[in-house]
Amino acid sequence: MKISVGDKVRFLNEIGGGTVSRVEEGKLIYVLDDDGFEVPTLINEVVVVGKKVEEESDDSAVSLDASAQNTYQFEESDEAGEPKLLLAFARDEDLSGNVKLYLINDSNYFVFYTIGRMDKSVVNNAYHGLIEPNTKIHLDTLAINFVDGIEYVCQFLLYRQSKPYDLQQPVSHSFKLAGAKLLKESSYQSNDYLEDKALIIYLIKGVFEKKLEELSHAEINKALIQKEQQPNTLKQRKKDNKEMLEVDLHIHALLDDTRGMSNKEILEYQLAKFNEIMEANKNNKNKKIVFIHGKGNGVLKSEIIKTLKKKYTWHNYQDASFKEYGFGATMVII
Template sequence: MKYKLGDFVRFVDEKMEGFVTRIIDEQMIGVTGEDDFEIPVLATKVTLVHGYKSPGTEVTNAGNETEIPQAEFKTKGIYLGVVPDAKANSVVHFNLINDTSFQLLATLTTDKQVFKGEYAGIIAPDASAKVYSAQLADLQLWPRVLVNVLFYTTQNIEAPGPLTFADKFKAKDFSGTKKNLPVINQQGWLIRLDEPEMVIDAQKLKESFFKSAEEKVTITKPSREVDLHIEKLRDDYQFINSAEILNVQLAHFNKSLDAAIVHQLPDVIFIHGAGNGTLRNEIHKALGKHPKVQTFMDAQKEKFGYGATRVVLK
């Protein structure tokens, strides 16, 4: 199979083009066009559009190794940066990021009952390389990923021992907010492969021995309107199933209700949406037996319809 996820291709027999968003088997691929509709097609029926490079898939290279003062030589900072494809949103690209001053000899192999070498190469200091791509919808089917790294420098610096990382990624690995990734300067999820050196602060260690047993807990005052739509609560909502989504929403509801009671708010509105009514029913069930709730009702139907509940507190 000569095509990879994220490749830009043109149909041979039709005036159509799009991005490869699925590798079905050795003969078939899925191509998504401008209408976001994925079409299964024989790999022989499309051709690569040369000259296009998908953002997030470029290999950056710092060139030949230059002499770095020993005090400025970075020995830590190996990451996997997971970046959504700018055009084919259903595809993510794994970039091996070298934020150290070493050259890296790196390999990535996938393990799904059968081992498959996906990448092998040299990554310069302060550089990165695209090492793997995957379809977001197939997250639960992703293989285990094995990364092996050797460190090299011509300078008088002791190189660390070989780095080995192996993991089968799950939705929780992408539960954090996207951040600006080092070196490639794009938004994505960052997975650290090496651990930063532990720096012990003697003063903080000393203070910890004299810390009061009772610590003041600060509870933030909630808004009078609490939006429980999952896209407002988690950036990774597309990775989690409906049961997990409901648990996240109910946890935020309970936390906000407790905060409203602590701050003695007279009432609070929970925006849960209409949907299939599951979240609304769970909220009403909890409110019905809460000792601090005076009453509750549908809130401002002209504004929310049946998608919000107003809670009056005692």
């Protein structure tokens, strides 16, 4: 088998393909995909779908055991730019209980990386190596239950090979993922790096991501200040119309502090409040109660509807006024 730089190839173990940009060490090739990233892969994991049209000399053809490519030098950009490094978890379409793990270097820096799994007080190294600028690497395909609850510890050292740059301090980052989150379709979003939707974890954030995070914190603090200035009666208030009761089930309207609570515990608290209101008003015939649950991912609304169908079958319910609440509220008529 003979491969030449410029050949069109298709991946055997995943969707996509691209153009061969180089071959290293006789077994490893780099494929330039449609997004402009070089994807390293083994030669036996691709199939050639088109040969380079231009006739090449013997010196440019790359055999499986060729060593000429070992002299390859990465052509660096003159601008260092900002460092940005991330992990992406994408659903494995072939095996529903698995995720594909990618390391993505969206910067002009070379990065030495180690990624390990915490085991009590020690780290078991899982992945290590060098990732070149503007490159993504498929690190592994993992069973979701293998990732569930495990703390990962990452360390990075950034540098440039042939261009001057500002010294970058070594970076350490740790994270932990719940298997339940990886099973939710809503956890995966469209992104600029993969064709498939993915759960993105920023290991080194760019300026935009940092500003977005600061903005989010500022907005949260502003909302907390406004909430503290409001009387507690806003948590459950009557409309001017005496026949209607409005109950806000957003967790921030029910509790001042939710730290330490899991999503399951938050949902259970919201449903308990819903049942409390329903029990207190179940004998108030024709009473209208608007439960504000928000649009979100629809879990709270779905649980409320299930409870109404199972426990309060004699009450009528419908979507509340779209003009006033959008899709985020349900009205119950006792």
